Amino acid sequence: xxxxxxxxxxxxxxxxxxxxxxxxxxxxxxxxxxxxxxxxxxxxxxxxxxxxxxxxxxxxxxxxxxxxxxxxxxxxxxxxxxxxxxxxxxxxxxxxxxxxxxxxxxxxxxxxxxxxxxxxxxxxxxxxxxxxxxxxxxxxxxxxxxxxxxxxxxxxxxxxxxxxxxxxxxxxxxxxxxxxxxxxxxxxxxxxxxxxxxxxxxxxxxxxxxxxxxxxxxxxxxxxxxxxxxxxxxxxxxxxxxxxxxxxxxxxxxxx
Amino acid sequence: xxxxxxxxxxxxxxxxxxxxxxxxxxxxxxxxxxxxxxxxxxxxxxxxxxxxxxxxxxxxxxxxxxxxxxxxxxxxxxxxxxxxxxxxxxxxxxxxxxxxxxxxxxxxxxxxxxxxxxxxxxxxxxxxxxxxxxxxxxxxxxxxxxxxxxxxxxxxxxxxxxxxxxxxxxxxxxxxxxxxxxxxxxxxxxxxxxxxxxxxxxxxxxxxxxxxxxxxxxxxxxxxxxxxxxxxxxxxxxxxxxxxxxxxxxxxxxxxxxxxxxxxxxxxxxxxxxxxxxxxxxxxxxxxxxxxxxxxxxxxxxxxxxxxxxxxxxxxxxxxxxxxxxxxxxxxxxxxxxxxxxxxxxxxxxxxxxxxxxxxxxxxxxxxxxxxxxxxxxxxxxxxxxxxxxxxxxxxxxxxxxxxxxxxxxxxxxxxxxxxxxxxxxxxxxxxxx
Ligand SMILES: Nc1ncnc2c1ncn2[C@@H]1O[C@H](COP(=O)(O)OP(=O)(O)OP(=O)(O)O)[C@@H](O)[C@H]1O
Ligand SMILES: [Mg+2]
Numbered sequence: 024x025x026x027x028x029x030x031x032x033x034x035x036x037x038x039x040x041x042x043x044x045x046x047x048x049x050x051x052x053x054x055x056x057x058x059x060x061x062x063x064x065x066x067x068x069x070x071x072x073x074x075x076x077x078x079x080x081x082x083x084x085x086x087x088x089x090x091x092x093x094x095x096x097x098x099x100x101x102x103x104x105x106x107x108x109x110x111x112x113x114x115x116x117x118x119x120x121x122x123x124x125x126x127x128x129x130x131x132x133x134x135x136x137x138x139x140x141x142x143x144x145x146x147x148x149x150x151x152x153x154x155x156x157x158x159x160x161x162x163x164x165x166x167x168x169x170x171x172x173x174x175x176x177x178x179x180x181x182x183x184x185x186x187x188x189x190x191x192x193x194x195x196x197x198x199x200x201x202x203x204x205x206x207x208x209x210x211x212x213x214x215x216x217x218x219x220x221x222x223x224x225x226x227x228x229x230x231x232x233x234x235x236x237x238x239x240x241x242x243x244x245x246x247x248x249x250x251x252x253x254x255x256x257x258x259x260x261x262x263x264x265x266x267x268x269x270x271x272x273x274x275x276x277x278x279x
Numbered sequence: 280x281x282x283x284x285x286x287x288x289x290x291x292x293x294x295x296x297x298x299x300x301x302x303x304x305x306x307x308x309x310x311x312x313x314x315x316x317x318x319x320x321x322x323x324x325x326x327x328x329x330x331x332x333x334x335x336x337x338x339x340x341x342x343x344x345x346x347x348x349x350x351x352x353x354x355x356x357x358x359x360x361x362x363x364x365x366x367x368x369x370x371x372x373x374x375x376x377x378x379x380x381x382x383x384x385x386x387x388x389x390x391x392x393x394x395x396x397x398x399x400x401x402x403x404x405x406x407x408x409x410x411x412x413x414x415x416x417x418x419x420x421x422x423x424x425x426x427x428x429x430x431x432x433x434x435x436x437x438x439x440x441x442x443x444x445x446x447x448x449x450x451x452x453x454x455x456x457x458x459x460x461x462x463x464x465x466x467x468x469x470x471x472x473x474x475x476x477x478x479x480x481x482x483x484x485x486x487x488x489x490x491x492x493x494x495x496x497x498x499x500x501x502x503x504x505x506x507x508x509x510x511x512x513x514x515x516x517x518x519x520x521x522x523x524x525x526x527x528x529x530x531x532x533x534x535x536x537x538x539x540x541x542x543x544x545x546x547x548x549x550x551x552x553x554x555x556x557x558x559x560x561x562x563x564x565x566x567x568x569x570x571x572x573x574x575x576x577x578x579x580x581x582x583x584x585x586x587x588x589x590x591x592x593x594x595x596x597x598x599x600x601x602x603x604x605x606x607x608x609x610x611x612x613x614x615x616x617x618x619x620x621x622x623x624x625x626x627x628x629x630x631x632x633x634x635x636x637x638x639x640x641x642x643x644x645x646x647x648x649x650x651x652x653x654x655x656x657x658x659x660x661x662x663x664x665x666x667x668x669x670x671x672x673x674x675x676x677x678x679x680x681x682x683x684x685x686x687x688x689x690x691x692x693x694x695x696x697x698x699x700x701x702x703x704x705x706x707x708x709x710x711x712x713x
Contacts, residue, residue: 071667074659099669111664115682124678125668132669164682181668 024049024220025070025090025189030081032069038079039065041245047189047238050217054231055224056256057242058264063224064108066242067193070222071105072098085189099125100132102188106178106195108224113165118177121165122147122184129185150183154210171198179210186214191222196230208233228256243267293318296349297428304431307400313412317427324421333419336602336634337544337573342516347488349431350459352376357484364449364478365695368393370434371451374487375461377432378453385446390439393448396464399435406437410468414494416522416548416577423520423546426462426492433464438473440498447476447504447693452491454483454515462490467505471498471526478696479507482539486514495523495531499553502530506691510703511539513567519545527553534691537572538565538703544573544602551578551585551613558587563687565707566631568597576605578618586617592687593624594680594707595631604636607650611642620650625657625683627676677708 025047032040039062047053057063069076070083072095083090090098113121126146127137138146151158156176166174175195182190195207211221211234223234231239231253239255240247241264248267249255297318301309326343327334352373363369367385370393371378377395387393392403399407417423434450452463469475481489489511497503511517517540525531537543549558564572578587593601603622624633637650657679665675681704688700 071663073663094672095663095666096669096671096675099667105667107664107667111658111660113658113661113664113679113682115685116678121665121668121678124670124674125665128669128671128674185668 026084028081031079033077033079039245047220049220051237052221054236054239055242056259061242062245063242064193067105067191070191100129104182104187104190106192108193110166110174110178112167114167116165118163118165119161150180153183154179155206156180172203179207183210189220193224196225228260231256305397305400307404314428317424321421321424327421347458347460350374350461354455360453360482362480366446366449369449372463373453374459375431375463388442391444392437396433396435411466414496414522414524415550417520420520420546422490422518423492426490430462430464436467438469438475440470441472444475447478450479452481454487454489455485457486459487465493467495469497469501469503472500474502476504481509481511483512485512488516491519493521497525497529497531499526500528504532506534509537509539509543515540517543522548524550524552525556528555531558533560535562542571546575548577551580554582555584560589561687562591563684564593564601566595566599566601571600573602578607580609580613580616583614589620591622593633596627598630601633606638609641609646614645616646618648622652624654680708
C-alpha cells in the first residue's frame with residue numbers, strides 16, 4: 024500500500040526526518056510512537072503534502088505511484104486521509120457543506136456522479152451515529168468552538184464519510200476521555216478491512232488496546248529506531264525513550 | 280484646500296447648467312433658493328482634493344481629468360441591466376431620469392406615496408417642500424451639494440403615520456453612456472410608527488458618473504430597512520451620499536454592498552436625534568484589481584439611549600484599495616449610548632491595501648463604545664485542511680472567501696437578491712482567486 028524509503032524532509036532548512044523507512048501493506052495497521060518533537064507529525068504532514076515541508080531525499084510510493092508529486096487534494100482523492108493532531112477551525116463554513124464538497128470532489132475524481140442531498144444525508148447520519156456525534160455538530164461551522172475531543176471526533180467522522188484507503192491518524196486519541204477513545208477506536212475498527220491501511224500516531228499504549236496494530240514503530244530524532252509487535256508499545260510504557268537517546272536532539276548535534 | 284472648479288468643466292459653467300435646469304423643472308421641484316444655495320456651497324468647497332482631510336485616502340484626479348455632460352434619459356437599456364426584485368414596486372431611472380416604461384406600481388395602502396420626485400412634486404408639493412433637503416448632515420460634502428444644486432429627478436417614498444408599506448420598493452439607477460453625469464436623488468420619509476423597506480440598485484454600462492444622494496427621515500417608532508447594491512460598470516464612477524435622521528425609538532437597518540465602479544465611495548451621516556433610536560449598518564466591499572471602494576460614516580448620537588452597530592467587511596484583490604472611515608460621535612447629553620464598530624478586511628493579494636480609520640469622539644462617560652479592525656490574508660492552514668479533504672486549491676480559497684463574505688449575504692432578507700449577490704461574488708472570485 025505505502026512504501027516509504029530513506030525519506031528525508033526539512034522545514035526552514037532544518038532537517039526533521041532523517042531517513043525514514045516504512046512499508047505498510049493493505050489491511051495492516053501500524054502504530055508510530057515517539058517523544059515530542061521527534062518528527063511524527065512531520066511525517067504525517069509530508070504524507071499529506073503540506074506546503075513548507077521539503078523532501079530532500081527518499082521517496083514515498085502509494086499503490087505503486089509516486090505520492091510526493093501529487094497535490095494534497097490529489098492525494099486525498101486517491102484515498103489518502105490525515106486526521107490532524109490539531110484540526111483547523113473554519114468559521115463560516117458549515118460542517119455539512121464542507122463534507123459534501125469533499126465527498127463530491129472525491130466522487131468526481133473517481134468518475135462517479137455527485138451524491139444527491141438525500142443520499143448524502145443518509146450516509147452522513149449513519150456515520151455520525153457510528154462516531155456518536157450529535158447531528159447538531161453537522162450544522163455548525165467546521166470545528167469552530169468545538170472542544171478538543173469534539174474536534175477529534177469530527178476528524179473520525181470525516182474519515183468515516185470519505186472512506187479513505189490509507190489513513191494517518193495523528194494523535195487522534197490525545198485529549199480524549201475513555202468513552203471518546205472507544206468511539207475513535209470503533210470508528211477505525213469499523214473501517215478496517217483487507218483493502219485499507221492505517222498509520223496511527225500515538226503517545227499512549229492504551230489506544231492500542233482498542234486498535235490492535237500489526238506493527239509498532241518507535242520514531243526518535245527523525246528516524247525509526249525500533250519496530251516490533253504490539254508488545255513493543257507495552258515495553259515503551261515501562262522504559263520510556265531514554266534508551267534511544269531521547270534527548271538526543273542536542274547530543275546528536277553535539278556528537279555529529 | 281480645494282481644487283478650483285475649472286478643473287472639471289461640465290458643458291458650460293455650473294451656474295449656466297443650473298439656470299438651464301431651472302427653466303425645465305416643474306415648479307414644485309425648482310427649490311430655486313436651495314439649489315442656488317447648494318451651488319454656492321459647492322463652488323466654495325470645490326471638488327475635493329487629497330489635501331481635504333476627508334478625502335485623504337481617495338483620489339478624484341481621474342474624474343477631474345475628464346469632463347461630463349448632463350445625461351439624457353431616453354437611452355436604450357441592455358437587458359442584463361434590468362436586475363429584478365420580487366416586489367410589485369419598482370422605479371427605474373436612466374441617467375437620473377425617471378423611466379416610466381421600466382417601472383411598475385403595486386397597490387399601496389392609503390396615504391402612501393411611491394413615485395418619482397417629479398410625480399411627488401405634482402401630488403405632494405407641501406410634503407416635498409417640508410422634507411427635501413431638510414435632513415441634516417454632510418453639509419461640508421461638496422458632491423452632495425452638487426447633487427443638491429443639479430438633481431433632476433429621483434425617487435420619493437412617503438409612508439404616513441402608523442402605516443406599513445408591504446414589500447420592498449425597488450429603485451434601479453441605471454447609468455448609460457460615456458462622459459455623462461447622472462445625479463439621482465432619493466427621499467424617504469417615514470412618519471411616526473411607519474414601516475418600509477427600500478432596495479437601491481446602481482449599475483450601468485459605460486464611463487458615466489453617478490453622483491447620488493439619498494435622504495431619509497424616520498419618525499418616532501418607525502422602522503426602515505434600506506439595502507444598497509453598487510455594481511456600477513467597471514469604468515464608471517460612483518459617488519453616493521446618504522443622510523438619515525432618526526426619531527425616538529426608531530430603527531434603521533442599512534445593508535450596503537459595493538462591488539462595481541472604478542472608483543466608488545459612499546458618505547453616510549446618521550443623526551440619531553431621538554432617544555432610543557437604533558441603527559445597524561452592514562457593509563461588504565468586493566474590491567477588484569486597481570479599484571478603489573470607500574465608505575465614510577458619521578454616526579452622531581445626539582441624545583440618550585441610542586445604539587448603533589457598524590459591521591464592514593472588505594475583500595481585496597490585485598492592487599485593490601478599500602477604505603473604511605467610521606466616526607462615532609457621542610454628544611455630551613447622549614448618556615447610555617451603545618455604539619459598536621467593526622471593520623474586517625481579507626486581502627487576497629500582497630499588493631492590495633486596506634485602510635481603516637476608526638474614530639471615536641465621546642463627550643460623556645456613561646457610554647458603551649467599541650471598535651475593532653482586522654486585516655489579514657486567507658488562513659493557509661485552513662486552505663491546506665480543505666485540500667487534504669479532496670477540495671482543490673482554488674475551490675478551497677473560494678470557499679473560505681465565501682465564508683468570510685457569506686455573513687453579509689445571508690442577512691439580506693430577499694432570496695432573489697441573495698442569489699444575485701452570490702452570483703456576483705462567484706464572478707468576483709472566478710477572476711481573482713487561484
Ligand atoms: N512548520 C514548522 N516550522 C518550524 N518547525 C517545525 C515545523 N513543523 C515541525 N517543526 C519542528 O520539527 C520538529 C518535529 O515536530 P513534529 O511536530 O513532527 O513532532 P511530533 O513528533 O509530532 O511531536 P509531538 O509528539 O509533540 O506532536 C519539532 O522540533 C518542531 O518544532
Ligand atoms: Mg505531533
